Amino acid sequence: xxxxxxxxxxxxxxxxxxxxxxxxxxxxxxxxxxxxxxxxxxxxxxxxxxxxxxxxxxxxxxxxxxxxxxxxxxxxxxxxxxxxxxxxxxxxxxxxxxxxxxxxxxxxxxxxxxxxxxxxxxxxxxxxxxxxxxxxxxxxxxxxxxxxxxxxxxxxxxxxxxxxxxxxxxxxxxxxxxxxxxxxxxxxxxxxxxxxxxxxxxxxxxxxxxxxxxxxxxxxxxxxxxxxxxxxxxxxxxxxxxxxxxxxxxxxxxxxxxxxxxxxxxxxxxxxxxxxxxxxxxxxxxxxxxxxxxxxxxxxxxxxxxxxxxxxxxxxxxxxxxxxxxxxxxxxxxxxxxxxxxxxxxxxxxxxxxxxxxxxxxxxxxxxxxxxxxxxxxxxxxxxxxxxxxxxxxxxxxxxxxxxxxxxxxxxxxxxxxxxxxxxxx
Numbered sequence: 001x002x003x004x005x006x007x008x009x010x011x012x013x014x015x016x017x018x019x020x021x022x023x024x025x026x027x028x029x030x031x032x033x034x035x036x037x038x039x040x041x042x043x044x045x046x047x048x049x050x051x052x053x054x055x056x057x058x059x060x061x062x063x064x065x066x067x068x069x070x071x072x073x074x075x076x077x078x079x080x081x082x083x084x085x086x087x088x089x090x091x092x093x094x095x096x097x098x099x100x101x102x103x104x105x106x107x108x109x110x111x112x113x114x115x116x117x118x119x120x121x122x123x124x125x126x127x128x129x130x131x132x133x134x135x136x137x138x139x140x141x142x143x144x145x146x147x148x149x150x151x152x153x154x155x156x157x158x159x160x161x162x163x164x165x166x167x168x169x170x171x172x173x174x175x176x177x178x179x180x181x182x183x184x185x186x187x188x189x190x191x192x193x194x195x196x197x198x199x200x201x202x203x204x205x206x207x208x209x210x211x212x213x214x215x216x217x218x219x220x221x222x223x224x225x226x227x228x229x230x231x232x233x234x235x236x237x238x239x240x241x242x243x244x245x246x247x248x249x250x251x252x253x254x255x256x257x258x259x260x261x262x263x264x265x266x267x268x269x270x271x272x273x274x275x276x277x278x279x280x281x282x283x284x285x286x287x288x289x290x291x292x293x294x295x296x297x298x299x300x301x302x303x304x305x306x307x308x309x310x311x312x313x314x315x316x317x318x319x320x321x322x323x324x325x326x327x328x329x330x331x332x333x334x335x336x337x338x339x340x341x342x343x344x345x346x347x348x349x350x351x352x353x354x355x356x357x358x359x360x361x362x363x364x365x366x367x368x369x370x371x372x373x374x375x376x377x378x379x380x381x382x383x384x385x386x387x388x389x390x391x392x393x394x395x396x397x398x399x400x401x402x403x404x405x406x407x408x409x410x411x412x413x414x415x416x417x418x419x420x421x422x423x424x425x426x
Contacts, residue, residue: 021067022104025063026109026112027112028063029105029106030108030109032055032059032113033052033055033056034112034117036051036055037055037117038051045264046131046261048117049130049134049135052135052138053138056110056139056141057141058170060142061142061145062170063105063106064103065166066162066166067102067105067146067149068099068145068149068150068153069149069152069153069162070102071098071102071150072150072153072157073157073158073161073162075098076154077157077159091230092227095226095229096226099146099147103147106142106146107142107146110139110142118130129264131261132261133211133212133261133263134261134264136211136215137215137218140218140222141218144222147222147223147226148222149162149165150225150226150229151226151228151229188265189265189268190265190266191268192268192269194268194270194312195309195333197335214250216246217243217250220239220242223239224236227239266281268280268281269284272291272295272298274295274299275307275309276309276310277290277311278313279313280313280314283313290313290338293347294347296344300369301399301402302399304399306407307402307403308335309333309334310333310334310335311336312335312338313337313339313340314337334410336351344370345370348369351406352366352369352405352406352409353365353409360382363383364383364390364418367383367387368387368390389418401416401418401419
């Protein structure tokens with residue numbers, strides 16, 4: 001009797017949950033994306049934007065695939081095509097109406113998450129702005145994914161297809177191939193020009209139209225998917241050709257900067273004579289501490305051709321080092337990326353030591369460049385002798401030897417013997 005009494009209530013609850021599946025999905029997506037964006041112990045807009053990008057591709061994309069593909073498959077499984085065939089409205093408006101739930105609810109969830117992050121009191125820096133253009137690209141990608149999932153659901157109307165698509169999306173997002181071709185929402189730099197060799201870890205400044213071009217490409221992809229569903233074959237083929245050509249042209253126009261926010265720029269300023277120290281405007285306060293260290297190290301390396309000409313502090317310096325991207329054929333100025341917390345010893349280690357282990361020769365060069373006192377416990381007897389030899393060399397001979405030494409360290413070659421010393425074992 002108790003079960004019978006609660007049975008109507010359970011049916012009503014079940015019906016309400018089914019009817020409100022869209023709003024529930026929207027709120028769940030909003031909570032997941034906003035929580036992921038603000039829970040990564042960061043208050044910088046550029047990192048929050050990157051978190052939003054990852055969450056939009058994950059949670060927002062999964063919700064869009066699930067809802068849209070289920071809707072598309074349900075229409076075919078229920079045999080409702082006769083309704084569309086006899087309806088007064090055209091096929092295209094009908095498909096748009098059917099797509100509404102799969103597109104609007106995940107998109108609403110993402111927009112609610114963005115709104116929550118914008119009003120979050122701990123977000124952002126005064127010198128940066130929210131990457132609205134990159135956020136718009138994420139929203140357009142959710143729309144495109146929804147339309148493609150709706151098409152896939154109609155093409156293969158099996159109940160298991162939505163779950164297969166979500167699983168494939170998760171696995172695809174974690175694949176090394178996908179991680180290799182996607183770029184996070186990085187900061188870009190304006191101001192003083194940097195050498196071309198920094199392009200691998202200091203993002204180039206993208207054109208303002210670039211993110212909006214990506215939005216249009218996603219819109220064309222979505223329109224092509226809807227056209228296929230509406231059986232507008234010619235229109236669909238033309239839209240696919242346009243999207244493919246535009247994507248190829250975009251990749252050739254500016255590689256590696258497709259997801260960089262064009263509105264979130266940091267001004268770079270370079271100072272120094274022997275070697276330039278380049279700092280973003282928001283880190284200008286560290287110049288007083290870093291500039292004397294750079295100047296002193298540049299003085300010790302005066303006349304050495306392979307000595308760094310630029311020391312750059314950037315948002316990506318800790319991720320990419322110039323030692324991993326050096327080309328032996330590159331004859332341009334050497335650039336080294338340094339962390340904001342760098343000191344004289346860490347600068348010297350990055351330049352003159354091939355790895356964390358220091359042999360006799362590496363330790364001697366390190367001690368000479370850092371002016372380590374002779375009575376330091378870091379010295380070994382053999383190293384003290386090598387430091388004295390290095391210090392006694394004529395400036396031109398010392399510069400030539402240091403040039404060969406730094407070149408060997410830079411390209412992982414065997415280290416040259418120091419002049420006027422016998423061979424030794426490290």
